[in-house]
Amino acid sequence: MAGIGREEALAFRDQLRRLLAARAGEAELRRVMETPAGYDPTLWRQLAELGLVGLVVEAAHGGTGAGPVALELAMEEVGAALLPGPLLGSGVLAAGLVAALGDEATAARLLPGIADGSRIAAAAITGPAGSWTEAGVAVEAVPDGGGWTLSGTASFVLHGQNADLLLVAARTAEGIAVFEADPRAAGLVVAALPCFDHSLRIAEIRFTGAPARRLGGRPGWAAVEAALDLAQVAMAGEQAGAGRRVLEMTVEYAKTRIQFGRPIGSFQAIKHMAADLLLEAESAISAARHAAEALEGRAVGAGAAVHLAGFACAEAFATIAATAIQMHGGIAFTWDHPAHLYLRRARADVQLLGAPAWHRERYLQALGA
Amino acid sequence: MTDALRDEVRAWLAAHWTGPAADEAAARAWLAKVVEARWAVPRWPVEWGGRALPDAEARIIEAEFAALGAPGTGQDRTNLYANTLLAFGTQALKERLLLRMLRGEVPMCLLYSEPNAGSDLAGLRCRAERRDGQWVVNGQKVWTSYAAVAEYGMLVARTDWDAPKHRGISFFFCPMRQPGVEVRPLRQITGESRFNEVFLTDALIPEENLLGQPGQGWAVLQTALAYERSVMGEAARGPRSGVAEGTGEPPLIALAREAGRLGDPVLRQDLARVLAYRALNALNTARAKADLAQGTSSPLMSLGKLAMSRILHEEARLRTAILGPESLFEGPEHPRAEDANFLTLNAYFTSIGGGTDQIQRNIIGERVLGLPREPEVDRDLPFRQVRSQ
Ligand SMILES: Cc1cc2nc3c(=O)[nH]c(=O)nc-3n(C[C@H](O)[C@H](O)[C@H](O)COP(=O)(O)OP(=O)(O)OC[C@H]3O[C@@H](n4cnc5c(N)ncnc54)[C@H](O)[C@@H]3O)c2cc1C
Numbered sequence: 001m002a003g004i005g006r007e008e009a010l011a012f013r014d015q016l017r018r019l020l021a022a023r024a025g026e027a028e029l030r031r032v033m034e035t036p037a038g039y040d041p042t043l044w045r046q047l048a049e050l051g052l053v054g055l056v057v058e059a060a061h062g063g064t065g066a067g068p069v070a071l072e073l074a075m076e077e078v079g080a081a082l083l084p085g086p087l088l089g090s091g092v093l094a095a096g097l098v099a100a101l102g103d104e105a106t107a108a109r110l111l112p113g114i115a116d117g118s119r120i121a122a123a124a125i126t127g128p129a130g131s132w133t134e135a136g137v138a139v140e141a142v143p144d145g146g147g148w149t150l151s152g153t154a155s156f157v158l159h160g161q162n163a164d165l166l167l168v169a170a171r172t173a174e175g176i177a178v179f180e181a182d183p184r185a186a187g188l189v190v191a192a193l194p195c196f197d198h199s200l201r202i203a204e205i206r207f208t209g210a211p212a213r214r215l216g217g218r219p220g221w222a223a224v225e226a227a228l229d230l231a232q233v234a235m236a237g238e239q240a241g242a243g244r245r246v247l248e249m250t251v252e253y254a255k256t257r258i259q260f261g262r263p264i265g266s267f268q269a270i271k272h273m274a275a276d277l278l279l280e281a282e283s284a285i286s287a288a289r290h291a292a293e294a295l296e297g298r299a300v301g302a303g304a305a306v307h308l309a310g311f312a313c314a315e316a317f318a319t320i321a322a323t324a325i326q327m328h329g330g331i332a333f334t335w336d337h338p339a340h341l342y343l344r345r346a347r348a349d350v351q352l353l354g355a356p357a358w359h360r361e362r363y364l365q366a367l368g369a
Numbered sequence: 370m371t372d373a374l375r376d377e378v379r380a381w382l383a384a385h386w387t388g389p390a391a392d393e394a395a396a397r398a399w400l401a402k403v404v405e406a407r408w409a410v411p412r413w414p415v416e417w418g419g420r421a422l423p424d425a426e427a428r429i430i431e432a433e434f435a436a437l438g439a440p441g442t443g444q445d446r447t448n449l450y451a452n453t454l455l456a457f458g459t460q461a462l463k464e465r466l467l468l469r470m471l472r473g474e475v476p477m478c479l480l481y482s483e484p485n486a487g488s489d490l491a492g493l494r495c496r497a498e499r500r501d502g503q504w505v506v507n508g509q510k511v512w513t514s515y516a517a518v519a520e521y522g523m524l525v526a527r528t529d530w531d532a533p534k535h536r537g538i539s540f541f542f543c544p545m546r547q548p549g550v551e552v553r554p555l556r557q558i559t560g561e562s563r564f565n566e567v568f569l570t571d572a573l574i575p576e577e578n579l580l581g582q583p584g585q586g587w588a589v590l591q592t593a594l595a596y597e598r599s600v601m602g603e604a605a606r607g608p609r610s611g612v613a614e615g616t617g618e619p620p621l622i623a624l625a626r627e628a629g630r631l632g633d634p635v636l637r638q639d640l641a642r643v644l645a646y647r648a649l650n651a652l653n654t655a656r657a658k659a660d661l662a663q664g665t666s667s668p669l670m671s672l673g674k675l676a677m678s679r680i681l682h683e684e685a686r687l688r689t690a691i692l693g694p695e696s697l698f699e700g701p702e703h704p705r706a707e708d709a710n711f712l713t714l715n716a717y718f719t720s721i722g723g724g725t726d727q728i729q730r731n732i733i734g735e736r737v738l739g740l741p742r743e744p745e746v747d748r749d750l751p752f753r754q755v756r757s758q
Pocket residue numbers: 268478479480481482483486487488489511512513514515564717718721722723724725726727728731
């Protein structure tokens with residue numbers, strides 16, 4: 001992936017930060033997360049116009065043509081704001097999957113709509129076990145006349161209920177291939193799953209002989225894995241940015257909340273927690289940015305960098321969000337306080353693309369152990 | 370510009386570097402060459418053996434040296450003694466010592482801690498008085514690493530007993546090889562004797578060995594401590610057996626493989642977790658350097674030492690876990706146990722020395738995150754009225 005320069009990426013990040021500050025505050029988040037779609041279509045269009053939705057789509061296909069480094073930086077802002085919506089599922093994972101197939105005709109047909117936000121694509125990859133490995137694919141494709149039909153179940157499909165385009169990884173006699181399906185077609189049912197993180201949208205899709213079109217290009221699991229790596233790096237950026245933000249909120253609170261006649265932040269029990277969390281937060285930022293650089297440069301050892309970010313960022317965000325509640329005391333146990341919104345997102349992110357234990361195992365393998 | 374510089378370093382290294390020094394004399398000879406060629410402190414002014422280069426260009430030199438494993442450059446970041454002297458020393462002292470220090474010819478020690486002043490270093494009671502154009506020192510220091518071999522000690526002593534604790538301290542280069550300085554080795558938990566007690570009885574220090582102004586030693590000390598902590602955050606002593614670390618497979622993986630434990634899924638999780646600590650610290654350090662090169666200060670600088678302390682304790686714990694009952698043993702027939710046990714103990718060097726982990730957390734909380742200070746009852750009292758022990 002090519003990538004824009006660092007200056008440009010930083011300038012883009014700043015623009016995004018301003019838009020999110022104006023349009024994606026906590027009140028907005030609370031409003032849209034209780035709507036069925038889970039995101040604000042007007043803001044989504046604005047984000048697309050800014051270039052966020054098509055950030056990793058090549059300019060030739062209507063995108064910004066930025067690479068993983070700019071994506072990661074942007075996702076730090078997205079995470080800090082807990083921005084809800086199909087960005088990760090459609091703009092990153094699905095767009096990344098189409099691009100990874102490497103078939104020009106498919107890319108030219110599908111990517112412009114994804115990049116300009118007018119189409120929401122969802123990648124249906126893993127089955128109900130949620131393992132994100134080749135073995136986890138639980139949809140089968142069989143030839144049917146000129147086309148194919150799909151049977152089986154895909155789960156953990158990000159914004160599957162909002163999608164108008166499905167990209168389905170399915171088994172064929174020759175291994176894994178990627179198929180395009182219409183979510184409104186007969187022979188499939190999209191069921192929204194209730195999520196603990198109310199700002200998240202996940203669907204399970206049951207295929208019972210749904211018609212599908214096989215997409216050309218790079219066959220097999222490799223394309224899926226490339227798209228998952230990209231999504232993983234984006235999510236790592238989200239986690240790093242969100243973790244840093246909750247920590248900032250918590251430190252601010254510790255400076256102003258007075259008990260025993262002094263700010264609680266002057267107590268070592270609180271101060272030392274904050275210091276430890278800063279190490280977690282900064283390490284997450286380092287890990288996420290390093291993984292993005294490794295992907296952008298297609299560096300040898302990129303796998304290790306991606307999986308390191310996979311568990312380090314997830315656990316850092318989860319630890320920070322959980323500890324933040326303890327550091328705030330009772331106020332953070334209320335629904336109206338934002339701390340639990342971060343904890344919910346953190347707990348979701350820990351599971352979304354593979355649990356930390358799995359990433360740790362993959363990290364070791366990538367190191368040759 | 371940068372390409373020309375890279376070519377110049379490469380050519381110089383190609384002409385001079387012949388591999389790791391066989392003994393101390395060879396190591397010194399190498400350092401002397403590096404100093405002479407002005408590679409030792411490229412960021413320093415030309416006057417003191419430097420090249421006045423910006424950080425980014427100095428990094429190029431460091432990278433070229435590192436690629437060959439050649440030591441000696443980058444002392445403008447890592448040589449805490451020389452940097453402190455450059456920043457605060459008198460012209461005469463600099464002329465006498467700076468280049469010798471860069472050439473590794475001046476063994477040094479740190480005369481900071483006292484029996485009653487450890488974490489609370491500003492509570493120190495070692496006394497220095499000006500008499501007949503020199504300073505006369507009386508008091509006791511403790512935990513002084515390398516005092517037995519040092520030529521000079523960087524000394525903090527109280528010169529004003531009426532000022533509050535932080536404001537009556539002065540900073541000196543104290544000559545160690547004189548009758549007024551008595552060094553008694555202490556045996557450490559590792560069995561080694563690197564640190565010592567130092568008794569100062571009418572020890573004499575020339576006027577020109579004062580760094581900064583009298584009473585402003587605390588500021589000098591902060592500079593010296595910052596260098597010390599940043600070095601401790603980047604690297605630490607490896608196993609005593611001297612088995613080379615760094616290149617190739619991470620030592621923990623090699624050990625687990627050798628011990629036949631690499632297939633144990635529980636151990637693998639632990640292994641990945643612990644390896645990540647070191648990997649993340651290296652990434653943080655790299656990011657801190659990049660921030661620095663761009664002229665922005667970085668919170669990361671303060672985190673390295675705390676991170677390194679966790680790395681060392683956790684790596685030692687995991688080594689022990691990999692070995693299991695083998696770690697009961699010591700001696701030359703059990704080198705793996707020797708390493709695990711030594712590293713377990715020596716990890717405290719980083720978590721206590723140079724400011725404990727708890728003090729580091731205070732510093733991060735207060736100076737980086739801006740949290741309010743701990744109330745300090747004796748902070749503004751004239752030192753005479755301060756209670757100790
Ligand atoms: C291997 C080694 C080498 C050393 N080398 C040198 C040297 O060369 N020169 C030199 O001058 N010194 C040296 N030291 C001394 C070192 O700097 C001190 O040991 C250290 O600063 C702690 O002081 P202390 O030992 O008096 O412990 P104390 O200050 O008495 O601390 C005891 C415990 O109380 C905690 N504590 C103290 N104050 C606070 C606080 N405000 N908040 C929270 N917790 C607190 C500490 O974290 C620690 O757990 C060395 C130490 C070691 C272990």
